[in-house]
Amino acid sequence: MTFVLVAIGGAFGACLRFLTDRWVQARHDTGFPWGTLTANSIGSLVLGILTGAALFGLQLPELQALIGVGFCGALTTFSTFGYESVRLLADGARLYAVLNVLGTVLAGIGSGVLGVVLAAAFWA
Template structure:
């Protein structure tokens, strides 16, 4: 039964990732990968909230954490896009993406834990 919970979460997370990426890229003419940046930071926030929320059961963790966030966030695309930025001579964008993604992701995770503990002590 656990696998089904993960699959359903992934069925929601994957289209959300795609649609968010397309929407962000349509709004920015920059070569910076805003769509991937946003989904990764949002995923870190959601996982932080799950971590900080005491009463969250294992099914909800599987659904949101493994399924939804697993399909929503993407380390491989982040790595690929950073590599492509370097290869195309956009080294400053690559550095901003790498450092900014890690900093914003960690900040979102910490903020999520605090929010989870605040809302569900």
């Protein structure tokens, strides 16, 4: 049953990742990968909330499989982040590449911590 939950969550996360990327990129006229940064930040926030909820007593393995592994796993993407960073370097956009790496790492960590803090405020 866990496999099915991960698959369902992954299907929704992948679709939302694609739609988020397209929606955000359509609103920015730059080569910077704002869509991937946004999807990764949202996924980190959701995973932070889920992790925080588990830390403060809400132990739901099915929800963790559905949302944590499936949904967040498909919504966030390290491979696209890596590809876009290398592509920016190859295209000579070194500043964008560095900003993408720093921004994604900091936004991911910050969003995850924010999620845990929000969960603590709600469940602790």
